[in-house]
Amino acid sequence: MKNFAMFFVIIWFLFGASAADDxxxxxxxxxxxxxxxxxxxxxxxxxxxxxxxxxxxAYC
Structure with missing residues (x-):
């Protein structure tokens, strides 16, 4: 289960980095x-x- 959670987090951030690049x-x-x-x-x-x-x- 721990490996699945870590895999999910890595994939989540890869999608996030892709969205930021888009x-x-x-x-x-x-x-x-x-x-x-x-x-x-x-x-x-x-x-x-x-x-x-x-x-x-975000607004600062």
Missing amino acids: RGFFDSGYTRTCSHVGTAALTVVGGPLYYAGLKPS
């Missing part, structure tokens, strides 16, 4: 403000929820 958070053209970094972190942690229609954003 939204352009890894592009070098953006200035790194608090809101930008917070929204990118929420997108990575939110993972597959981004593809379900949830688009998190």
